[in-house]
Amino acid sequence: MAYPVLPTSEACCGCGACSQVCRWDCISMERDKEGFLYPKVHTEVCKECGLCMRVCPSLKKETAKPHNGTPLHAFAAINPDECVRRESSSGGVFTLLAEQMAEKGGVVFGAAFDKDWNVVHTRTDSKEGLRAFRGSKYVQSETGQTFREAKELLEAGREVLFVGTPCQIMGLRGFLGKPYEGLLAVDFICHGVPSPAVWQWYLKRQARHYAKEHWTAWLRYWLRPLSLIRRVEFRNKEKGWKQYHFVLRVSQARQDMVYHKNPYMRAFLKDVDLRPSCHHCFAKGGSSGSDITLADFWNVHRVVDGFDDDGGTSLVLVNTERGARVFDALECRKQEVVFQDAIQYNRAWAASYPANPDRCTFFEEYRNCFDSFIT
């Protein structure tokens, strides 16, 4: 054996499976200059066992079982709890799945903000704990040690719902190495994940603007800039699901901007700050191995009647028999639809978006002239 050769930065999705699988903790996840995490192998302690290469979803993709590309079923679905649906990005199906898991005594893993507004994967086994997971956070999340934790729970016979990007689900499955009866793996159709460094910089900039205008906030800003950030909503639906707003509360001030006018959201949707591997994602088209895939059911009115009240509708793709059993048991408004009709309005299921031609310049310059890149 030789020292591991992990994927290039163009191919690595940063799921962290390699680092978490190493029994000797020889691989740490470290940030590059764009702010994305990549594995670093500490060769002085590496035992050259090769396990990290065996679980890597990027290296495994060549040998992955080809997927026929079609889920078993596709549904339009809406969570009947209006409060939950309002806090969710689409139709709130994630919370239905997670509540069902918590009621059965299982554990739910999802992405939440930490105290410094980083997006991190964490876990809960209570219904109250699910609120932190609700809503999309358009930043790449850190998986930390959650694959290890999920495996321990599964080995102990607990049921686990793990929600993540398609590449994170592929990484988790590689890490686990075998199917577990107790695992429900759920991903979503993914446009790509923006840089955590750009996110942190954007928030600090908003905090600085506030502190400049409110001298009483200067000391707090100086001590800990992000303590001024009180609330973040990437998908506020007060003015409707289709024209969702990015809402930020900085201390006493509430910023509220329709998504396509907000600079952070524009950078994301213009593909200027996505992880390099997102531009040629290997986990597209249903190949992640998830049981269920969630998405926004854009243009639902063209596919099925009675589901377009602008409160948010989920597209639910049921990929496995286990997914079908779980989704069947959910009490919600749902109607089966023709997969091809539904998916034609959601390009990101199968296709990766090319990088914006200004991507390199953006990462060199965004601290000086963020807004000029995204007009």
Ligand SMILES: Cc1cc2nc3c(=O)[nH]c(=O)nc-3n(C[C@H](O)[C@H](O)[C@H](O)COP(=O)(O)OP(=O)(O)OC[C@H]3O[C@@H](n4cnc5c(N)ncnc54)[C@H](O)[C@@H]3O)c2cc1C
């Ligand atoms: C980065 C990103 C890109 C997306 N791109 C598309 C797209 O192109 N087309 C589309 O139809 N849908 C996309 N989605 C999915 C969509 O926004 C909804 O998350 C999904 O439809 C589920 O909505 P919901 O109403 O059922 O539940 P919600 O409550 O909105 O679901 C939130 C779930 O997503 C998880 N989550 C949130 N942020 C992250 C994150 N950064 N990393 C990993 N998991 C996260 C939470 O843990 C929770 O389980 C994207 C989501 C993200 C996070």
